Amino acid sequence: MxxxxxxxxxxxxxxLAAALPDGKFAGRLPPPPKGRTLVLGAGKAAARMARAFEEAWAGPCAGLVITRYGHACPTRFVEVVEAAHPVPDAAGRDATRRILELAREAGPDDLVVCLISGGASALLTAPAQGLDLADKQALNAALLTSGAPISIMNKVRKAVSAVKGGRLAAAIHPARVVTYLISDVPGDDPAVIGSGPTVADATDPDSVLAELARYFIPVSPALAAAIRANRMPQALPRSEVHVIATPxxxxxxxxxxxxxxxxxxxxxxxxxxxxxxxxxxxxxxxxxxxxxxxxxxxxxxxxxxxxxxxxxxxxxxxxxxxxxxxxxxxxxxxxxxxxxxxxxxxxxxxxxxxxxxxxxxxxxxxxxxxxxxxxxxxxxxxxxxxxxxxxxxxxxxxxxxxxxxxxxxxxxxxxxxxxxxxxxx
CATH class of the missing domain: 3.40.1480.10 (MOFRL domain)
Structure with missing residues (x-):
């Protein structure tokens, strides 16, 4: 050597040491809720983020996060599920369904903590209405070899998702949402990190279709129809975002x-x-x-x-x-x-x-x-x-x-x- x-x-x-979530929740924690504290999330750092949050949080919590195969670590309260990256698989789809179910159960007195890091775009996978997992797998594979930058990839992923682009936060409403992010994207835009599952995005469907054409990615009539029908939610109340680690x-x-x-x-x-x-x-x-x-x-x-x-x-x-x-x-x-x-x-x-x-x-x-x-x-x-x-x-x-x-x-x-x-x- x-x-x-x-x-x-x-x-x-x-x-690498600077990019770990350990110790980065100090000074950024919300007050304890009247109801439950639920932890949801996805990404390559999701398991380590969940453990760091558990260590910082004084009260009880529960929940589920999804990480890439081989990227889990021990946690006390939050369940960790491993799934495929960069092309999503059935494990990610099934775990995302469970996350959406937990989100919809949250009430107005509950606090939902969302932990999002790079990789969440593939791991947190719920196809928009009219699409299935095979459609998303094919689209992800095409994006990965297209030469498109990560911002364009995530723009497309939001357009074909039932959970990205603020849709997870919409499912959580009326509970309070606090999101913690580890950025893996140029510019650290919360709407781009993990395709922004708790950040509203009003991207026009026509611009998404234009990007797909720009990078020569085939678009079937069913895919085009799903993108046009999958409208983004409006501005989301009771939501705050903290970026805790950046490039x-x-x-x-x-x-x-x-x-x-x-x-x-x-x-x-x-x-x-x-x-x-x-x-x-x-x-x-x-x-x-x-x-x-x-x-x-x-x-x-x-x-x-x-x-x-x-x-x-x-x-x-x-x-x-x-x-x-x-x-x-x-x-x-x-x-x-x-x-x-x-x-x-x-x-x-x-x-x-x-x-x-x-x-x-x-x-x-x-x-x-x-x-x-x-x-x-x-x-x-x-x-x-x-x-x-x-x-x-x-x-x-x-x-x-x-x-x-x-x-x-x-x-x-x-x-x-x-x-x-x-x-x-």
């Missing part, structure tokens, strides 16, 4: 850790979007400028960024690869750097899962291309078929954390050392 890799992993670990919080904590290590941190942004390989190439140029000209930061420095890039699998491409967006970003960056000395990088998803594999992401340094050639790995061909995972797996450069029980989306760190000498903390 190199010192450079140690530095990058330490920054990633600092970011920027994670990046700022990593920056603080970097300063303590003698590095100059520069946060390039917490809402970076675009094709993963294109962003990788652009960031390679920024890293080269820092190494050569001391701009936009003077070495030793670390360039930090977050957000959510996309990987578009086009019909003319070979496809079939296993790489997620973070490994694709990193392989494109590594190729563009061409083995430039003194630059190493890490790109990981903060939920611990990049794409569909079991790694969070990967790391690279100035010797990665040389190692790849020696191992018989064709980097250009791997990028063409979206198989960055295969390259980094062959080199032993994957980063594997297991489920982190949080999710503030992508974390990228590019370490630029002083020229002609390595940096040691």
């Amino acid at each position: 190199t010192a450079e890799k140690d530095i990058l992993l330490a920054l990633f670990e600092a970011a 920027l919080m994670a990046l700022e904590t990593a920056a603080t850790r970097a300063r303590a290590m003698g590095l100059t941190p520069l946060i390039l942004g917490d809402a970076i979007e675009g094709e993963a390989r294109d962003v990788g190439i652009a960031f390679a140029g920024i890293a080269r400028a820092a190494a050569t000209h001391g701009m936009p930061a003077r070495p030793p420095c670390v360039l930090l960024s977050g957000g959510e890039t996309t990987v578009t699998v086009k019909g003319g491409e070979q496809g079939g690869g296993r790489g997620g967006r973070n490994t694709e970003f990193l392989l494109a960056l590594t190729a563009a750097l061409g083995g430039a000395p003194g630059i190493c990088a890490l790109a990981c998803d903060t939920d611990g899962i990049d794409g569909t594999e079991d790694n969070a992401g990967a790391w690279s340094d100035s010797r990665t291309l040389e190692r790849a050639r020696a191992a018989g790995q064709d980097v250009a061909a791997a990028l063409a078929r979206h198989d960055a995972h295969g390259v980094f797996a062959a080199l032993g450069q994957l980063v594997t954390t297991g489920p982190t029980l949080t999710n503030v989306n992508d974390f990228r760190a590019i370490l630029v050392q002083e020229r002609n000498r390595g940096f040691r903390p």
Whole structure:
């Protein structure tokens, strides 16, 4: 293990710690209700959020949250159900039905606490009238390979859901609703996080259909009719929202850790979007400028960024690869750097899962291309078929954390050392 890799992993670990819900309910709790306290929620962080809420809440509570398979943790009062992500399954559908039943049972003296984090859009699944689970599965699969940004994906998901876009809060009425969010979306918009199940959204159905056409996603007459008929609820009373963890919080904590290590941190942004390989190439140029000209930061420095890039699998491409967006970003960056000395990088998803594999992401340094050639790995061909995972797996450069029980989306760190000498903390 190199010192450079140690530095990058330490920054990633600092970011993950800042993204956990532990201790973040203090000062944000509502007064106890006259009636019951019911906890409902979904997302990759939902189980950890439920446990943290239980620890902070003085009175009794009960409820149900849905998380991704493998992302559960022990809770005392709130039931945790695991389901599929990113394409929903029957377990998520059935658990969502139970959540809606609990929501409709809440009375005016009850308090309903909703815990929502990234992943809720797939996990909290209740098809709109006229659609079934197979329709939603097909639509989700098409969205995931379309290249559409997360904001557009969630816009579409709300339009075909009986629970998203404020519909969960409508089911809870007249009980009081307090929502706690961990953001995984650029801009931290509560209406976009988890597709906003407790945040009213009056998106026009025609604009949703236009987005589907823009990304060449087929729309059947039944799907179009369901979208047009599935009107959003009006403004929701007795509802408040708190965002308790964001990508920027994670990046700022990593920056603080970097300063303590003698590095100059520069946060390039917490809402970076675009094709993963294109962003990788652009960031390679920024890293080269820092190494050569001391701009936009003077070495030793670390360039930090977050957000959510996309990987578009086009019909003319070979496809079939296993790489997620973070490994694709990193392989494109590594190729563009061409083995430039003194630059190493890490790109990981903060939920611990990049794409569909079991790694969070990967790391690279100035010797990665040389190692790849020696191992018989064709980097250009791997990028063409979206198989960055295969390259980094062959080199032993994957980063594997297991489920982190949080999710503030992508974390990228590019370490630029002083020229002609390595940096040691």
